[in-house]
Amino acid sequence: MLSNIMFRPTRAAAVACTMALALVLACGSGAGAGRSTTALGVDLPDEVTSENLAEMLRVYHGLPTDAEARDVLRERVMAYYGQSQSDLNALDLPALGERLEAMTDLYTPAELTEGPVHAAMVSVADAIVRKGNPRGDEARVLSGLLVLRTNGREEAEAEYRLVAEWGEDARRELPTAMQRYTELIDVWEAHAVLTPGPTVLQTLASLHVARRDAVMQALQEGPQMVLQLGSLPAQVRRVAPLDVAAVYLREGLIVGAIDGVRAMGEDGETEARLLTVLEQAREDDDDAADALVELSEAYREVKPDVSRGVCRLGLQRFPDDPRFPTCLARIAAVLRDVENATAWYASAIELAPNLRALYDEALAQLDELLELGTLRQDASAARQLAARAEHLLDERDQRWPDVASPIARSRIELLVGAAEMHAGNAGEARRRLEASVAAQETANALMQLGTLELRRGDAEAATRHYRRALDLAENPIERAELLERLGDAFGGAGNQEQSQRMYRQALQAWDRTAAELGQQPEARLLMARLQTRRGVLLDALGERERALQAFRSAVNAEPRLHETYATILSHLVSAAPDLDFAHEIFRMSQRQLSLAPEWKVYFALWVKAIAARASSEAEGEIDVVLRENASVSGWSGQLARFGAGDLAYEQLLEAADGTGESAEAYFYEGVRQLESDPGAAKALFERVLQTEMVSFYEYAMAQALLRTMAD
Numbered sequence: 153m154l155s156n157i158m159f160r161p162t163r164a165a166a167v168a169c170t171m172a173l174a175l176v177l178a179c180g181s182g183a184g185a186g187r188s189t190t191a192l193g194v195d196l197p198d199e200v201t202s203e204n205l206a207e208m209l210r211v212y213h214g215l216p217t218d219a220e221a222r223d224v225l226r227e228r229v230m231a232y233y234g235q236s237q238s239d240l241n242a243l244d245l246p247a248l249g250e251r252l253e254a255m256t257d258l259y260t261p262a263e264l265t266e267g268p269v270h271a272a273m274v275s276v277a278d279a280i281v282r283k284g285n286p287r288g289d290e291a292r293v294l295s296g297l298l299v300l301r302t303n304g305r306e307e308a309e310a311e312y313r314l315v316a317e318w319g320e321d322a323r324r325e326l327p328t329a330m331q332r333y334t335e336l337i338d339v340w341e342a343h344a345v346l347t348p349g350p351t352v353l354q355t356l357a358s359l360h361v362a363r364r365d366a367v368m369q370a371l372q373e374g375p376q377m378v379l380q381l382g383s384l385p386a387q388v389r390r391v392a393p394l395d396v397a398a399v400y401l402r403e404g405l406i407v408g409a410i411d412g413v414r415a416m417g418e419d420g421e422t423e424a425r426l427l428t429v430l431e432q433a434r435e436d437d438d439d440a441a442d443a444l445v446e447l448s449e450a451y452r453e454v455k456p457d458v459s460r461g462v463c464r465l466g467l468q469r470f471p472d473d474p475r476f477p478t479c480l481a482r483i484a485a486v487l488r489d490v491e492n493a494t495a496w497y498a499s500a501i502e503l504a505p506n507l508r509a510l511y512d513e514a515l516a517q518l519d520e521l522l523e524l525g526t527l528r529q530d531a532s533a534a535r536q537l538a539a540r541a542e543h544l545l546d547e548r549d550q551r552w553p554d555v556a557s558p559i560a561r562s563r564i565e566l567l568v569g570a571a572e573m574h575a576g577n578a579g580e581a582r583r584r585l586e587a588s589v590a591a592q593e594t595a596n597a598l599m600q601l602g603t604l605e606l607r608r609g610d611a612e613a614a615t616r617h618y619r620r621a622l623d624l625a626e627n628p629i630e631r632a633e634l635l636e637r638l639g640d641a642f643g644g645a646g647n648q649e650q651s652q653r654m655y656r657q658a659l660q661a662w663d664r665t666a667a668e669l670g671q672q673p674e675a676r677l678l679m680a681r682l683q684t685r686r687g688v689l690l691d692a693l694g695e696r697e698r699a700l701q702a703f704r705s706a707v708n709a710e711p712r713l714h715e716t717y718a719t720i721l722s723h724l725v726s727a728a729p730d731l732d733f734a735h736e737i738f739r740m741s742q743r744q745l746s747l748a749p750e751w752k753v754y755f756a757l758w759v760k761a762i763a764a765r766a767s768s769e770a771e772g773e774i775d776v777v778l779r780e781n782a783s784v785s786g787w788s789g790q791l792a793r794f795g796a797g798d799l800a801y802e803q804l805l806e807a808a809d810g811t812g813e814s815a816e817a818y819f820y821e822g823v824r825q826l827e828s829d830p831g832a833a834k835a836l837f838e839r840v841l842q843t844e845m846v847s848f849y850e851y852a853m854a855q856a857l858l859r860t861m862a863d
Contacts, residue, residue, distance in 0.1 A: 196225055200232040206491050213464045214471065217260055226258045227270075234272030240279040248283070249292050252276045252299070253346050261403050265349045267302035274303050281308075286315045287322075291342030298347045329366035330388075333359055345457070348403050357399045357412045364392040364416075392416065393423045397430065398451060398458045404465035406434045441470045448479050456483045474503035478510065485517045488524060490533060493517060494540050501544070508555065511548045515541060515559045522567040531568075531575035538568040562591035566600065573604055576811045578844040595625040599634060602641065607846035607855065611644035629678075632661035636689060652693065659689045680709040684719050691727055700733055707740050714751050717741040721758040722849045726856030729766035734759050735773075742777065749781050750788035754849075757795045761823040761853075787813050794820060815843040819850035822857075834861055 200208050208229060215222045233255055240248065255273045256264060263269075280289075280296035294315055300308035319339055326332040340356040367388045393413045400408035410430045413423055433443035444466040451458040463479035470476060481496035497514035504510055518541040522534060541564050548557055569584030585601040588594070602617035618638045625631045639654030662682050669675045669682070683706035690699035706716050720737050724730060738759050741747055756770075756777045763770040778796040782789055790807045793799035801821040808814040822836030840854035 196221065196228070200225075200228045202232075202236075205229070205232060207495070210492065210495060212258065214467045216468045229258060230255065230270040230272050234270070234275075240275060243279070245280065245283055245289055245292055248276055248280050249295075249346060252280065252292075252295060256295075256299075256347050261348045261350050261353060261405070264298070264347055265302055265351070268304070269299060269302055273299055281311075286318060290315065290319050290339045291346060294339075294343045295346035298343075298349055298352070302349075329369075330363065333363035333366060337363065344399065344402075353399050353403070353405075353408065357396045360392055360395040360399070361416055364388050389420065390422050393420075393426055394450075397426060398455055401447060401451070402455075402458045402461040404461050404468075406430060406465070410434070436469070441466060441473050441475070444470075445475050445479070452479070452483065452486075456486055459483055472503060474500040474507070474510065477503065478513070481514070481517070485521060488521070490521050490524075490537060493521060494537060498540070501547075505547075506551070508548070508552055511544060511551075512558050515544055515548070515557060518544070519559045519563065519567070522564065522571075531571045531577055531580070534568050534571035538564050560592055562588045562594065562597065565591060566594070566597045569597075570600060573600070574845075574847040576815075576843055576845040578604065578608060578846060581846075593620070593624060595621040595627075595630055595634070598624070599630075599637065602637060604846060606637070606641055606644055607851065608844070609644075611641050614641040615645065628661060628665055629682075632658050632665065632685070635661055636685065639689075639692070655689050655692050659686060659693070662686050662689070676710045677713065680706045680713050680716050682706075683709060684716050687720065688723050691723070696728070696730070700730075703733075703737065707737070711740065712744050712746055714741070714744070714747055717755060718751070718849065721755055721762070722853055725758055725761045725765070725853045726860060729762050731759075731763055731766045731768055731770070734762045735771055738774070749784045750786075752777055753781050753784075753788045753792045753795065757791065757820055757823075758853075760795060761820075761826075764823055764826045767827060787816075791816070791820065811843050812845050812848060815840050815845045815848055816850050818843075819854050822854070826857075830861065834858065837861075 196211075197204055197208065208225060212222065212225050212229065215225070233251070243251070252273065255270070255276065259269065277296040277299035280292050281300065284293040284296065286293045294312060297308045297312040297315065301312055319336065323332045323335050326335065337356065337359045340352065340359055344352050344356050393416060396412045396416060397409040400406075400412055410427065413427055413430065416423065429443045429446055433440050433447060435443075444462055448459045448462040448466070451462070460480065460483045463476045463483070466473065466476035467480070477496045477499040481493050481500060484490075484493035484496060497510075497517065501507075501510055501514065518537060522537055522541070541559070542561065545557055545559070545561055545564075565584045565588035569581045569588060572578075572581035572584055581604055582601070585597055585604065588597040589601060598617045598621035602614040602621065605611075605617060606614035615638065618634055618641055622631065622634045622638070625634055635654050635658035639651045639658060642648075642654060643651035662685055666679070666682055666686075669679055683702045687699045687702035687706060690696075690702055703720050706720070710716070717737055717740070721734060724734050724737075738755055741755050742752065756774045759774050760770050775796055778792045779798075781792040782796060782798065784792065787807070787809070790799060790804055794801070794804045801817070801824070804821070805814065805817045808817050818836045818839045822833040822840070825833040825836070837854040837858050840851055841858075843851070845851050
């Protein structure tokens with residue numbers, strides 16, 4: 153990792169417009185466009201918009217707190233926030249809290265209490281106080297009242313004290329002091345994140361000290377308490393100074409952290425080492441930069457927001473040190489903030505263009521981000537990320553042509569191709585996947601390409617890709633999957649004899665893997681997947697009873713895995729209908745407390761589809777689940793209302809946002825008409841295929857149903 157490399161850049165004697173800031177500007181979207189050059193040493197846009205907001209926030213947090221440009225830029229960012237909050241009444245409390253946190257992040261603790269703050273922040277604080285209940289939203293209400301108090305709202309002072317006192321009184325009867333202080337720390341920690349005023353930070357730090365003292369005092373109550381507490385006192389005593397320092401370091405307050413730790417009155421090993429590093433960090437030399445890096449690494453895993461505060465401070469004080477943008481990139485990657493991760497890595501590489509480890513780390517992080525489920529649903533973002541990764545690869549190859557990159561270009565094309573498939577961009581997906589295969593033939597890329605061709609109706613091309621993938625596959629699980637997909641491709645081409653032969657070979661491959669796994673508890677996820685595929689294959693081979701047994705084994709292997717229920721029920725939609733078994737699997741799925749509401753809706757709709765194919769009616773519990781989820785916000789709530797008969801198809805289609813939701817609307821209306829008007833149902837299923845949303849369950853089910861209707 154880069155943090156373990158002792159790399160100290162030469163610091164510039166004087167930098168009017170810091171190199172880091174110029175680079176951050178250059179790597180953002182639309183750099184240089186529509187900007188007015190000021191005399192402040194930093195180029196600022198005339199207006200902050202949704203397109204340049206992230207970039208301007210990076211610039212802002214790199215500016216020293218005494219920079220003139222800081223006030224100008226903050227005003228423009230706050231003006232943007234003010235313009236984008238026309239209907240605060242429509243936001244719930246968590247959304248309002250996020251809005252307030254984004255605004256207060258632009259203020260130092262002192263600025264938050266000196267006032268006045270921007271009117272946009274006051275509006276959000278007002279909305280929080282109106283909507284919040286002190287007994288359930290303590291931290292948010294306290295934060296809203298603090299902002300109102302800062303802006304001179306006289307009654308807010310008394311209300312603030314009342315809520316704070318209520319919080320203390322409400323916890324006086326808790327069984328232990330440890331529990332009482334821990335709950336108060338949780339409240340004031342959230343309060344400090346939203347509005348880190350000086351008194352809030354002081355209160356939070358004092359609560360950490362009080363918890364330590366309470367635990368240490370409990371040790372004086374006798375041997376029985378010592379046994380009961382076990383190793384807890386030592387842990388609390390060791391962690392307390394780190395927690396106190398963290399309160400201030402989150403806001404970049406080194407002196408506050410030093411004073412807070414010293415005031416604890418301890419001289420243990422942790423305190424001594426921490427104070428040494430903190431004292432070193434307050435200086436203005438290379439050792440201070442090293443100390444800030446050490447602090448940021450100490451907190452990065454357990455308290456990334458604290459690490460971010462330290463790294464922002466490092467960026468402001470040591471703008472030509474690549475370790476600080478690297479630190480911010482790592483934190484952004486952990487938070488799945490793709491834009492900031494890529495931008496900060498770009499800044500770090502510009503500062504240290506000859507450090508190969510930095511290129512490799514950035515490429516590894518970009519690879520991980522490309523695999524995110526969210527990016528698989530956003531092909532445009534995946535394309536942009538891939539372009540940055542390919543640019544990094546080009547630069548790296550030019551500098552170190554004889555050293556292999558940790559990430560192959562073929563893999564980038566593969567991941568973007570998968571995102572394009574999910575987004576319904578079949579043509580672009582094919583181009584990307586073919587580019588991946590051209591760069592390096594892999595079984596995975598060929599399997600994806602074969603699946604794309606099969607879903608688009610070209611069984612011959614799919615067979616060709618699957619055969620080549622099978623030649624390359626070494627993993628027995630991969631071979632089993634490829635044999636099954638070859639069976640699908642032969643079936644799609646009308647060669648049922650060869651299809652059945654491939655299915656039997658795939659089943660044998662899965663059976664061998666099952667025998668190797670045995671009863672290993674750590675293999676339960678793989679066993680669930682294995683038994684699910686066995687069930688599908690057995691059903692395709694005409695062995696329904698053995699298939700149902702395999703499906704039950706899959707659920708029993710790992711009942712919390714929603715993919716198992718989804719595969720079984722979606723398979724039953726187009727297979728020979730078995731409504732009783734569908735109800736059985738549905739009930740098993742509903743027992744899982746972790747099952748998301750949208751999956752409850754989809755599973756209920758699929759059981760209805762199975763009932764329609766069986767010319768029967770689903771049990772009443774299906775409509776109960778749909779009506780229970782009809783109030784859920786978003787698309788799944790609309791589908792639930794449609795499935796329960798409370799929303800017309802025209803209204804569902806109008807509510808659809810994007811091609812994917814339209815494809816689902818076509819499919820579920822087709823299912824509804826399956827029994828009464830097969831011709832209309834067929835036309836709707838064909839519309840699903842026209843969307844080319846090849847990665848959707850609804851696409852696969854529509855394709856399979858069209859085959860059954862043609863038989």
